[in-house]
Amino acid sequence: MPTIAFLGTGLMGAPMAVHLLKAGHKVLCFNRTKAKTQAVVEAGGIACDSPSEAAREADIIITMVTDGPDVEQVLFGINGALGSAPPGTFVIDMSTISPALTRDMALRAQERGFRYLDAPVTGGQIGAQNATLSIMVGGEQSLFEEARLILETMSAKITYCGPIGSGQSVKLCNQICGAMNLLGVCEALTLGRKMGIDPNAIVEVISAGAGSSWAMQNLAPKINAGDFTPGFMIDTQQKDMRLVAQAAEETQTALPGAMLATQLWRSAQAHGCGEEGIQAMAKVLFQMAELSSTSPSEATSEPKTP
Amino acid sequence: MPTIAFLGTGLMGAPMAVHLLKAGHKVLCFNRTKAKTQAVVEAGGIACDSPSEAAREADIIITMVTDGPDVEQVLFGINGALGSAPPGTFVIDMSTISPALTRDMALRAQERGFRYLDAPVTGGQIGAQNATLSIMVGGEQSLFEEARLILETMSAKITYCGPIGSGQSVKLCNQICGAMNLLGVCEALTLGRKMGIDPNAIVEVISAGAGSSWAMQNLAPKINAGDFTPGFMIDTQQKDMRLVAQAAEETQTALPGAMLATQLWRSAQAHGCGEEGIQAMAKVLFQMAELSSTSPSEATSEPKTP
Numbered sequence: 001m002p003t004i005a006f007l008g009t010g011l012m013g014a015p016m017a018v019h020l021l022k023a024g025h026k027v028l029c030f031n032r033t034k035a036k037t038q039a040v041v042e043a044g045g046i047a048c049d050s051p052s053e054a055a056r057e058a059d060i061i062i063t064m065v066t067d068g069p070d071v072e073q074v075l076f077g078i079n080g081a082l083g084s085a086p087p088g089t090f091v092i093d094m095s096t097i098s099p100a101l102t103r104d105m106a107l108r109a110q111e112r113g114f115r116y117l118d119a120p121v122t123g124g125q126i127g128a129q130n131a132t133l134s135i136m137v138g139g140e141q142s143l144f145e146e147a148r149l150i151l152e153t154m155s156a157k158i159t160y161c162g163p164i165g166s167g168q169s170v171k172l173c174n175q176i177c178g179a180m181n182l183l184g185v186c187e188a189l190t191l192g193r194k195m196g197i198d199p200n201a202i203v204e205v206i207s208a209g210a211g212s213s214w215a216m217q218n219l220a221p222k223i224n225a226g227d228f229t230p231g232f233m234i235d236t237q238q239k240d241m242r243l244v245a246q247a248a249e250e251t252q253t254a255l256p257g258a259m260l261a262t263q264l265w266r267s268a269q270a271h272g273c274g275e276e277g278i279q280a281m282a283k284v285l286f287q288m289a290e291l292s293s294t295s296p297s298e299a300t301s302e303p304k305t306p
Numbered sequence: 307m308p309t310i311a312f313l314g315t316g317l318m319g320a321p322m323a324v325h326l327l328k329a330g331h332k333v334l335c336f337n338r339t340k341a342k343t344q345a346v347v348e349a350g351g352i353a354c355d356s357p358s359e360a361a362r363e364a365d366i367i368i369t370m371v372t373d374g375p376d377v378e379q380v381l382f383g384i385n386g387a388l389g390s391a392p393p394g395t396f397v398i399d400m401s402t403i404s405p406a407l408t409r410d411m412a413l414r415a416q417e418r419g420f421r422y423l424d425a426p427v428t429g430g431q432i433g434a435q436n437a438t439l440s441i442m443v444g445g446e447q448s449l450f451e452e453a454r455l456i457l458e459t460m461s462a463k464i465t466y467c468g469p470i471g472s473g474q475s476v477k478l479c480n481q482i483c484g485a486m487n488l489l490g491v492c493e494a495l496t497l498g499r500k501m502g503i504d505p506n507a508i509v510e511v512i513s514a515g516a517g518s519s520w521a522m523q524n525l526a527p528k529i530n531a532g533d534f535t536p537g538f539m540i541d542t543q544q545k546d547m548r549l550v551a552q553a554a555e556e557t558q559t560a561l562p563g564a565m566l567a568t569q570l571w572r573s574a575q576a577h578g579c580g581e582e583g584i585q586a587m588a589k590v591l592f593q594m595a596e597l598s599s600t601s602p603s604e605a606t607s608e609p610k611t612p
Contacts, residue, residue: 174515190559197476
């Protein structure tokens with residue numbers, strides 16, 4: 001069974017690495033903040049002090065870090081994984097980064113004899129924990145077929161999207177939808193409260209009809225419960241939306257909705273919510289509408305009928 | 307079994323009336339354009355020349371028309387249903403209209419001895435055809451319990467939302483979500499095509515993850531197939547978004563996303579797409595990005611990699 005170097009054991013990476021351990025893989029992991037390897041170590045993983053140390057005997061290197069420069073650092077930097085990994089080692093980058101940087105790094109890795117796929121994920125922390133992530137893969141199709149078995153350990157659905165970088169391109173499209181859906185949820189909950197409607201009724205009804213979304217089903221109940229802990233952090237979403245904006249600029253694509261959403265979440269950052277979950281956007285809209293509270297008990301008693 | 311006067315047999319109303327017939331009800335129907343009663347007549351319904359004629363022996367009057375003034379017309383106007391209906395007749399308005407006008411008409415109907423509920427629906431034409439609509443009900447809870455059996459004939463989910471008008475209030479929140487979700491879908495498909503990605507891969511991936519929505523699952527495949535026939539017409543959506551804007555103004559609620567979406571669909575109207583389905587918004591965004599075609603074969607061959 002292939003030995004895996006898992007680089008980046010944060011909100012998403014840690015539960016993904018645990019699924020690989022449960023499937024019987026040997027997993028050596030690295031995280032900049034070592035404390036975040038704890039869940040992986042408790043599940044039988046080995047925490048290493050550098051990407052280089054983790055990759056020394058790896059058959060597969062999986063990267064799950066925040067941004068492009070982080071991937072570059074753990075692969076190509078000082079004590080980077082590619083300095084120690086055996087030639088032929090498989091590199092699967094599951095982070096969300098720029099399609100252009102992906103193509104560049106894949107080329108550099110291939111020149112040194114490594115095999116490379118981009119395989120970003122969607123499904124949130126919930127998906128990572130339940131191994132129900134959807135994975136979108138870019139790269140040579142034969143490599144995709146080889147990697148499928150490993151990816152299946154962490155996911156419910158794997159889709160081949162095209163040549164290297166295509167997984168990242170599809171991921172950017174996904175981030176547009178995630179942002180727009182959640183902005184709709186936040187505006188609906190705001191207007192509903194202002195009209196004196198029980199916010200739980202809104203979630204119940206809309207989840208069952210043509211206005212439904214993953215965001216309504218999974219994040220709206222958290223908003224109603226006043227739970228803004230991160231499954232997906234606003235700071236990370238802002239990084240993703242910057243990648244969307246770059247891709248839109250490169251391709252001369254006008255994205256009025258996505259860019260408005262980006263600006264509104266930037267306001268959430270300004271409110272000090274950067275390390276909260278993206279559902280904390282609701283707090284910005286509630287404040288814009290002079291709704292003072294977000295807890296469900298207050299939500300049902302406070303608003304006035306128009 | 308109660309006799310039903312069904313007023314308004316359009317895209318949504320006709321399949322709903324057919325379900326009532328199939329359940330064994332006698333259904334007398336009326337539609338301004340009589341040709342649109344055909345499907346109901348073929349299923350055993352009786353087409354009438356006026357709401358008054360349809361309501362003469364009704365136990366329940368169901369209205370499923372376009373806007374508030376239409377409901378007012380078929381109930382209170384010349385040859386309106388309430389002129390002939392027996393006292394005590396149940397009026398269930400399933401149209402999407404203003405919560406304020408709903409409260410007003412309910413009061414007037416109650417003063418004349420009628421029982422009144424607002425019960426707008428979501429789920430689209432697909433939901434109407436498959437009896438999987440989600441119905442949101444406002445009015446006295448005891449009346450809601452009485453009406454439940456009839457509503458179940460047309461729906462998969464019925465939610466009591468509060469006093470009269472509350473169904474309409476929740477419906478407006480739903481329309482915000484429907485618009486935002488679909489705008490996200492259209493922007494994602496536009497950026498994806500500009501990046502050279504197979505649009506079907508985008509639908510497949512995003513439908514399975516945290517960016518998923520009813521719009522992605524049901525309308526994006528239509529966009530990729532170049533099918534802009536209406537399940538929900540843009541002209542009707544613009545009427546709904548006007549109601550959203552009114553409610554937002556009455557309650558002093560800022561809805562930046564919903565209002566941007568409204569403006570963009572207004573552009574689709576200007577493009578001559580008012581009687582097409584709301585998914586025709588994609589054509590506006592494609593044109594903004596200088597993508598000339600919407601059919602899937604061209605979509606996969608035309609775009610360039612950035």
